[in-house]
Amino acid sequence: MDARSSRQLSAGLPDDAFATDGLLTKRVLRAYALAMLAPVGDEVLWDLGAGTGSIGIEWCRLHPGNTAVAVERDPERRVRIELNAAAHGVGGRVRVVPGRIRDALEDLPDPRAVFVGGGISADVLSRCWEALPSGGRLVAHSVTADSDVVLLDAYRHRGGELVRIGVENAGPIGRYVGFTPLRTVAAWAATKE
Numbered sequence: 318m319d320a321r322s323s324r325q326l327s328a329g330l331p332d333d334a335f336a337t338d339g340l341l342t343k344r345v346l347r348a349y350a351l352a353m354l355a356p357v358g359d360e361v362l363w364d365l366g367a368g369t370g371s372i373g374i375e376w377c378r379l380h381p382g383n384t385a386v387a388v389e390r391d392p393e394r395r396v397r398i399e400l401n402a403a404a405h406g407v408g409g410r411v412r413v414v415p416g417r418i419r420d421a422l423e424d425l426p427d428p429r430a431v432f433v434g435g436g437i438s439a440d441v442l443s444r445c446w447e448a449l450p451s452g453g454r455l456v457a458h459s460v461t462a463d464s465d466v467v468l469l470d471a472y473r474h475r476g477g478e479l480v481r482i483g484v485e486n487a488g489p490i491g492r493y494v495g496f497t498p499l500r501t502v503a504a505w506a507a508t509k510e
Contacts, residue, residue, distance in 0.1 A: 328352065328375050335401050340368035340394065342434055345484050346458065346502055350432055351375055353456045353478070353506035358382050360429035363445065365418045370398030370411060372432045377407035384410045386428075388421045422448070433457040437464040442471055449509045459503040468505040477507025 329348030335341060342350065350372060354362065359382035364373035366388065373385030389395050395413050402411040414421050418433075418441050430453060431445045437457055445455055455477075459465050472479040481503050485496035 328379065330371075330375060330405075334405075335369045335371050335374075336397050336404075337369040338394065338397070342368065342371050342458065343484065343499060346482060346504070347371055347375060349482065349504065350456045350458065350506075351379070353504075354430045354432060354454050356380055356383055356430065360384075361386065361426050363388070363425060363428045363431040363448075364434070365421075365432065365441070365445070366434045367398055367413075368394060368434060370401050370413070372434065373398075373411050374402050374405050374407055376430075377402075377410045378405060384412070386412050386414055386425050388414045388416065388418055388425075390415065390417050419444075428453065430454045431456070437467050439467050439470065442467060446471075446475065446509065451509055453509045454506070455509070456504065456506045459505075460500050465503045468503050471505055471507070475507050477505060479503065479505045 328351035329344050332341060332344050356376055356379050358380035362373055362376045362385040364385050364387045367373060370387045373387045376385050377383045387398050389398060395415055398413050402408040422444050428448055437459055449455060457468060459468050468479060481501055483501045485498045487494050487496055
């Protein structure tokens with residue numbers, strides 16, 4: 318992490334600000350997710366399928382009263398989340414919970430916002446929605462056609478915003494510059510009435 322990103326006040330830190338094994342919500346998608354999660358301070362976020370913990374970490378960086386619960390089943394990723402949180406000065410506010418999302422939900426503190434970045438199923442999404450209070454926000458990302466169907470159904474029944482985000486990064490192709498696409502992501506965001 319460079320000195321500039323440690324002082325950055327907005328969401329969307331550079332991807333290289335996080336130690337990762339490649340499972341990372343990329344910068345543009347992370348900034349979008351955090352904008353839709355709309356933190357106002359002193360709120361709890363569930364970061365489900367946390368990977369590197371980037372969503373929960375940035376959530377905590379946006380207000381000193383924000384906390385996050387990062388659910389991750391992979392033990393190496395859990396260690397990485399803790400290291401990333403400490404590196405960004407929010408280690409005491411990101412609680413890492415081991416296990417599969419569907420098994421962990423029962424014992425989590427009440428959320429004001431939920432981000433689902435992995436393991437989307439209709440059951441998990443429904444349980445997250447039910448856990449939210451009125452005014453609570455939910456954002457879910459999908460990279461598979463199977464999960465896209467779950468998000469489409471949620472959009473049809475609960476409203477909100479369903480977008481497909483495609484990002485391409487510039488890079489060298491010989492002496493020229495071309496664009497390489499990242500995996501397209503479907504994102505559903507909704508606020509519970």
